Amino acid sequence: MDTRPPKSTRIIPCDECPLCRNDSFRNFEGNELSYISGFKRGELVAEGGSTIYVEGSNSPHLYTVISGWGFRYKTLEDGRRQILNYVLPGDFLGLQGSLLTEMMHSVEALSDILLCVFERDRLFDLFKEQPGLGFDITWLGAREEQMLDEHLLSVGRRSALERASYLLAFIYERAKLVGLFRKSAVITPLTQQHVADTLGLSLVHTNKTLRKLQSRGVIAWKDAGFVIKDIDALMKIAGWEGLPEGKRRFI
Template identity: 55%
Template sequence: MRSPSKTKSSTAPAANKIATRQTPCLKCPLRALKTFREFQPAELEFVEWFKTGEFASDEGATILMEGHSSPHLYTILSGWAFRHKTLPDGRRQILNFALPGDFLGLQTSMFNEMQHSVETLTKTVLCVFPRDKIWSLYEKFPGLAYDLTWIAARSERLLDEQLLSVGRRSAQEKMAFVLLHLFYRAQAVGLATGNKVVFPFTQQHLADSLGLSLVHTNKTLKALLARKWCRWKDGTFELVDEAALRELACYEGDLASLRPLI
């Protein structure tokens, strides 16, 4: 049996929280991105009403916890986070990473209890929505309801891809795949500068995401970087030979279609 990955979540449950209202949805910087679909004025007004505040969190904070429920749903306004599950002995699997524009806690509103945790990788600002208002969304704004289903279906799609990766790709392929995938996603929300993106996660996070041990993740990463198709130094990832990486990763879809932002 594999030994648990002994990751200490550096900070204890969420520090510094601010619940002040700051960014009006109308001026949400994410809406400007061409990644997101445009809203009707009425929809926007509703979302404005739906949003009850913002939540600023430190890095390494646990936003939602496995086995607990939460009265809130969240959208990431800025920052990175990740969803994960752990086995009783501590082995951890990162399910996926969450970037600005991503929705968190849909399970909360559907099932009451979360079966995974969410932890931040950076300082993060979240838009907060009360789950008890969600029903009025379904009643009054079928377009937004459709969007919610769309969002859930999209996560499912990402998970499918991740599952294929963890189950059937070799370590090197997995590595190439995840780096490329995260690069594309970051790029889609405007986090890329040319072919560079700041990656806020550690090798331990990659290991837990890919289902590999830390040591082997390190060796695999080294081997991949030695190919010179990408660089990763001082927290910054740089894509050099996209085609070569895609080939290695068996990367097919682009997953970067137009999406809603609730």
């Protein structure tokens, strides 16, 4: 595990933030953007494979993901890993550590990630001075809980084939909304090990399950990624209706 800290990088004016130019996210109102500009402390780059938060740590920073993606996870003492959810642009990181003193999970970068940095000890000021932005943070926490509910249902009650279909459809839908796909719907650098650690299956069982999906023509996989060939078929196999409609909130 790479535990090198993220690297400092340039300052991006808030009115030039890629998230503000993405139609999937809601528009700021009144003086919210100028407030966020003062609340923000810059950007950091976390290289793919590096650790952004370590379970049990107490970081002074909160982050919004501007670009790239990663995952949240927990580990047992013997090193076995459970991936809890995936981190994509617009996601807010570190709230758990702000409210519970220390992080109860770790966060790792899958690709290079550009992070917008905020100071944790100023979070309460934001709630007092900008209740609308405070609601956005509450919305983000509720949305994360909603996704974890669906993931728990999937691990607990869906078959292996349904679980894999749900996971790939879920990541595809989220990535498409935030513009991670450019020329084709390739989920990369996701590996079969990541899938196994998310689904709670052995790597052998995961490989067999993914081969079944590939034989049906709904996915194809490369060395470190998956090509989604038929999203409707994936959703049908999973028995999943997709993400709720509406603009996403972020800070």
